[in-house]
Amino acid sequence: MRHKFLAILVLVLAAVLFSPLENRIQAERVWRKYGGARVSLPLREKLGQGTAVALLAGLRGVVADFLWIQNADYFVKDEWVPMYRNIELVTTLQPQSTTFWEQGAWHMGWNIGYSVSKDPKNENTAQGIRREREWHQKARDFLLRGIDNIPQQYDLYFALGWLYWTKLAKDCGENTDCQRAAYSKAAEYFGAAGEFPEAPTYIGREYARALEKCGRDRDAYEYWKTLWKADHKMTNQLWTEVERNIKRLEDALAIPEDKRVPRNKDDGSLQVPL
Amino acid sequence: MTESQVNLTTAATAIKPGRVGFSLHRVWIIGLNTFTESMRQKVFNILLIFALVAISSASFFTEFTFSEQLKFMKDFCLGAVSVFGTLIAIVGTAQLLPNELENRTIYTILAKPVRRLEFILGKYIGMALLLFISVLMMSLMLGAVLKIKEARMVMVAQQGVDQASTPDAREAAEGDLAQIRADTADLDIIKGIILIFIKLSLLAAITLLISTISTSMIFNVAVAFMVFFAGHLRSAATEAWAHHKIWLALLAILPDLGAFNVADDINLGNLIPWQHVGLVAADGLGRIVIILIATHLIFAKREI
Numbered sequence: 232m233r234h235k236f237l238a239i240l241v242l243v244l245a246a247v248l249f250s251p252l253e254n255r256i257q258a259e260r261v262w263r264k265y266g267g268a269r270v271s272l273p274l275r276e277k278l279g280q281g282t283a284v285a286l287l288a289g290l291r292g293v294v295a296d297f298l299w300i301q302n303a304d305y306f307v308k309d310e311w312v313p314m315y316r317n318i319e320l321v322t323t324l325q326p327q328s329t330t331f332w333e334q335g336a337w338h339m340g341w342n343i344g345y346s347v348s349k350d351p352k353n354e355n356t357a358q359g360i361r362r363e364r365e366w367h368q369k370a371r372d373f374l375l376r377g378i379d380n381i382p383q384q385y386d387l388y389f390a391l392g393w394l395y396w397t398k399l400a401k402d403c404g405e406n407t408d409c410q411r412a413a414y415s416k417a418a419e420y421f422g423a424a425g426e427f428p429e430a431p432t433y434i435g436r437e438y439a440r441a442l443e444k445c446g447r448d449r450d451a452y453e454y455w456k457t458l459w460k461a462d463h464k465m466t467n468q469l470w471t472e473v474e475r476n477i478k479r480l481e482d483a484l485a486i487p488e489d490k491r492v493p494r495n496k497d498d499g500s501l502q503v504p505l
Numbered sequence: 506m507t508e509s510q511v512n513l514t515t516a517a518t519a520i521k522p523g524r525v526g527f528s529l530h531r532v533w534i535i536g537l538n539t540f541t542e543s544m545r546q547k548v549f550n551i552l553l554i555f556a557l558v559a560i561s562s563a564s565f566f567t568e569f570t571f572s573e574q575l576k577f578m579k580d581f582c583l584g585a586v587s588v589f590g591t592l593i594a595i596v597g598t599a600q601l602l603p604n605e606l607e608n609r610t611i612y613t614i615l616a617k618p619v620r621r622l623e624f625i626l627g628k629y630i631g632m633a634l635l636l637f638i639s640v641l642m643m644s645l646m647l648g649a650v651l652k653i654k655e656a657r658m659v660m661v662a663q664q665g666v667d668q669a670s671t672p673d674a675r676e677a678a679e680g681d682l683a684q685i686r687a688d689t690a691d692l693d694i695i696k697g698i699i700l701i702f703i704k705l706s707l708l709a710a711i712t713l714l715i716s717t718i719s720t721s722m723i724f725n726v727a728v729a730f731m732v733f734f735a736g737h738l739r740s741a742a743t744e745a746w747a748h749h750k751i752w753l754a755l756l757a758i759l760p761d762l763g764a765f766n767v768a769d770d771i772n773l774g775n776l777i778p779w780q781h782v783g784l785v786a787a788d789g790l791g792r793i794v795i796i797l798i799a800t801h802l803i804f805a806k807r808e809i
Binding site: 265469 | 568572583584588672673676677680718733734738740741743754764765769774776781784785787788791792796798799803805
């Protein structure tokens with residue numbers, strides 16, 4: 232019996248000894264945003280019995296994947312309500328996954344939005360349009376939450392810029408001020424995405440196009456020039472596209488000859504900076 | 506005479522009469538025999554099921570994006586390593602002592618100049634070896650399937666690059682191609698596997714401790730699984746009971762098994778520094794040593 236007490240004492244002492252180390256590990260996990268939402272009662276109720284057990288067994292990724300795969304089924308059957316619920320649940324379980332935020336917003340902004348606009352239960356076309364716009368707003372709010380969770384990657388900034396560019400600007404209808412504001416937002420998020428060194432070059436070109444769309448032609452021209460000044464050994468950049476836009480904007484903005492990007496005398500192409 | 510008994514007799518002949526000293530050689534022999542016995546119970550058949558999981562996860566879900574497919578595959582395979590490893594660790598360890606008692610082989614072993622500490626350490630090392638080989642083989646299988654999957658995905662992505670209608674679309678498709686190569690070549694997954702192995706070794710130590718108290722294998726398995734689930738809930742419970750000092754003190758006895766689950770984060774592309782892996786590994790290994798000391802303290806005076 233004495234030895235059993237001694238064994239328990241050893242375990243308790245170990246717990247005391249290891250507490251500072253485990254507290255440090257836990258603090259680091261919170262700081263680095265490892266894992267996801269805590270296993271709480273409301274979360275367990277949303278998950279159901281089987282998936283909750285898997286979650287308790289540490290299979291968070293597998294549970295999230297299963298729910299996501301289930302979404303494909305809802306998508307085919309046009310069951311948008313459970314699909315939306317699943318998207319929310321999956322991003323709660325794994326808020327660090329760009330794929331879930333990006334694809335979830337795409338479902339909301341494109342698939343669900345279009346589907347509700349064509350819903351035969353709509354009383355009239357206007358109701359369909361209104362419902363579609365509501366889903367676009369939901370997609371926007373969803374992506375903003377995604378950016379809050381993953382501010383260190385360019386993907387969600389670009390996705391939000393693309394949503395403003397393709398959906399929210401169109402939702403403005405004939406209202407030019409609203410359109411301009413939407414394109415301005417698109418430019419803001421394309422610009423933020425383009426700041427990341429690993430961002431593909433087309434994001435920078437989208438940024439310049441969005442600047443022009445929201446009426447900031449001069450800024451767009453300056454940005455195209457900035458792109459032109461970059462290292463021309465960079466094979467990914469579409470130099471012909473950059474050149475074409477610089478020339479077009481120089482004409483449109485009536486830039487004086489001496490202020491324009493220098494040309495090669497033989498063919499009139501832009502001189503490559505040294 | 507069994508192989509185990511023959512080996513121990515050979516090892517014991519080198520011992521001088523009088524007090525028996527601690528011998529790592531005898532620990533190793535008991536460990537090797539524990540490992541061999543587990544192999545004879547066809548524990549490695551579980552690897553066939555793992556292979557099925559790996560191949561299935563690589564073959565299905567082709568309607569999803571490249572990044573989704575790779576995420577699913579890695580999640581399912583690492584989940585399977587964790588699940589099958591847990592089963593081996595708990596069920597395999599839970600039967601070690603009850604089997605020895607039931608078959609009465611423990612009497613012949615302990616009648617020789619073998620210390621109880623050597624016996625218990627040998628049993629644990631045998632189980633840890635079994636877990637190591639199992640995890641290693643499953644990881645190698647995962648690596649092989651991942652490479653096959655990469656080749657298939659690169660082929661499809663290359664078609665996307667060739668068929669791109671605009672320069673922007675081409676660049677996006679090239680980005681996909683680069684992403685596939687980067688995701689499949691991500692060696693950070695090793696960190697996740699190391700921590701899974703340490704977690705399984707910790708579970709084996711806990712199960713061995715439980716089996717020194719009880720003689721029923723079912724009891725050992727049931728309690729070990731309870732500790733397993735409670736260990737995963739520990740950080741949530743610590744947060745919920747932050748103001749209850751007594752509960753917190755009791756919780757501290759449990760290891761935080763959730764801290765070992767970094768594989769999910771690695772799959773999401775989160776940076777897991779070696780320093781963090783080192784801290785968690787130190788915690789796990791330290792806990793194992795303490796649990797083995799407690800196991801020895803109980804087993805040393807246990808009536809057999």
